[in-house]
Amino acid sequence: MRAVVQRVLNANVKVRGDIVGQIDKGLLVFLGVGEDDDNTDLEYMVDKILGLRIFEDDNDKMNLSLMDVNGEILIVSQFTLYGDVRKGKRPSFSTSAHPKIAENIYNQFIQKCREKGLKTEVGVFGAHMEVGLANDGPVTILIDSKKTF
Numbered sequence: 486m487r488a489v490v491q492r493v494l495n496a497n498v499k500v501r502g503d504i505v506g507q508i509d510k511g512l513l514v515f516l517g518v519g520e521d522d523d524n525t526d527l528e529y530m531v532d533k534i535l536g537l538r539i540f541e542d543d544n545d546k547m548n549l550s551l552m553d554v555n556g557e558i559l560i561v562s563q564f565t566l567y568g569d570v571r572k573g574k575r576p577s578f579s580t581s582a583h584p585k586i587a588e589n590i591y592n593q594f595i596q597k598c599r600e601k602g603l604k605t606e607v608g609v610f611g612a613h614m615e616v617g618l619a620n621d622g623p624v625t626i627l628i629d630s631k632k633t634f
Contacts, residue, residue, distance in 0.1 A: 486526045486590070487566040489515040492539050492624035496559045498608040499615040506606030511556030512537075513618050516594060517566030518587035519631070520580050526630035527590055531597045539624050547624075551603070558598055561608040561616060562591050584611060 490512055497507035514534060519526075540549040540556070551558060564587060568576030581587065588610045598605040608614045627634060 486519060486522050486530045486630040487517045488530060488534060488628045489563075489566065490534055490537065490539075490626045490628060491618060492621045493559075494619040494621045496616065496618035498559065498561055498606075499617070500609045500612045505609055505614075506559050506561075508557035508559045508604065508606050510554070510621075511604075512551050512558045513616070514558060514560045515563040515566065516560055516591060517563050518582040518590045519567055520582050520586075522582060522590060522630065527593055527597070529630045530628065531594060533628055533630075535598065535601060535603075537626060539626065552601065557604040557606065559606045559608075560591075560595055560598065561614060562587070562610045 493511060493513045495507070495509050496513040497504050499505065512534065535552055536550050538550050539547050540551070540554045542548040564578060564581045565576070567578055567581035569580065570576050582590070591610055595605060595607055
């Protein structure tokens with residue numbers, strides 16, 4: 486699995502002009518699922534993202550997690566995180582998971598966040614979405630469950 490995690494002051498996602506998810510202070514997570522991803526990858530990503538210490542403490546050090554600051558999370562599916570442009574200029578998405586498999590893992594990720602008691606908002610899997618955000622910092626983190634970067 487791959488994720489682009491952004492610390493935000495607020496974020497929202499729209500489908501056909503209607504807001505389907507929005508949060509205040511927290512994390513915007515663009516989440517992609519790869520063809521070889523399984524429950525181990527899912528558990529790793531939930532633990533890593535919810536535990537990221539990227540919020541400031543009283544000493545202005547990035548030392549607190551989303552859970553520590555009682556933040557919110559907006560999760561948006563994004564298969565294009567598996568776009569491979571090493572050859573040519575048109576991305577190949579051959580290593581992204583089949584949509585049915587990806588949607589299942591995406592939904593499990595959402596459920597695990599909700600089970601932690603977080604306000605969890607989402608986009609619409611497979612839809613064309615418009616994402617708006619105020620990146621705080623800016624702070625943007627890339628995560629890959631296979632640790633390729």
